[in-house]
Amino acid sequence: xxxxxxxxxxxxxxxxxxxxxxxxxxxxxxxxxxxxxxxxxxxxxxxxxxxxxxxxxxxxxxxxxxxxxxxxxxxxxxxxxxxxxxxxxxxxxxxxxxxxxxxxxxxxxxxxxx
Amino acid sequence: xxxxxxxxxxxxxxxxxxxxxxxxxxxxxxxxxxxxxxxxxxxxxxxxxxxxxxxxxxxxxxxxxxxxxxxxxxxxxxxxxxxxxxxxxxxxxxxxxxxxxxxxxxxxxxxxxxx
Numbered sequence: 001x002x003x004x005x006x007x008x009x010x011x012x013x014x015x016x017x018x019x020x021x022x023x024x025x026x027x028x029x030x031x032x033x034x035x036x037x038x039x040x041x042x043x044x045x046x047x048x049x050x051x052x053x054x055x056x057x058x059x060x061x062x063x064x065x066x067x068x069x070x071x072x073x074x075x076x077x078x079x080x081x082x083x084x085x086x087x088x089x090x091x092x093x094x095x096x097x098x099x100x101x102x103x104x105x106x107x108x109x110x111x112x113x114x
Numbered sequence: 115x116x117x118x119x120x121x122x123x124x125x126x127x128x129x130x131x132x133x134x135x136x137x138x139x140x141x142x143x144x145x146x147x148x149x150x151x152x153x154x155x156x157x158x159x160x161x162x163x164x165x166x167x168x169x170x171x172x173x174x175x176x177x178x179x180x181x182x183x184x185x186x187x188x189x190x191x192x193x194x195x196x197x198x199x200x201x202x203x204x205x206x207x208x209x210x211x212x213x214x215x216x217x218x219x220x221x222x223x224x225x226x227x228x229x
Contacts, residue, residue, distance in 0.1 A: 032214045043204055043220030051215040094214030102218060106156040
């Protein structure tokens, strides 16, 4: 069974500082990996995804994530946080061998302070 | 743009009531999903449907059923609502043919309170 672990349910950064949200996955083979963002009172939207092409994936709003097989990690970063980045972020995993199931992590709430 | 709409943003029901949550997507997607979102637990899959009249149980199907009579509409039914079903319910859709790599598109959610 696949799973993802997001370290830190709450992360706080200053505006302009580096954003680093951690995600580790558990899977017998490298899976597909996703980061979704949920702004207050909205549904989720896709930030970026890894589908076994480039290991460094660039997404919307200046976010990127690097797939590291040796560390079973897919951490999300942004060089400079903006107030509008305040949201909840979810890492998710899906099997590469087919199937429909997307398994989500427990989420990380990002707070951006002045 | 893909649009997934849910019939209500907020819903308050009483214990024992039958509750219908409706979801409609306008992009001709074959796959549709129902999740519940609870603080500290993330999103958990209740049911999904890979085509009209097709459905499969997710991780937490107990106490729920679904209906998919038309491609664009996927309904979640709580046969007899209980207080532990108070939650945020999110619907999503996805085009088939991409396997696990396909993006899911989410509705805004329905916050259900069962008293």
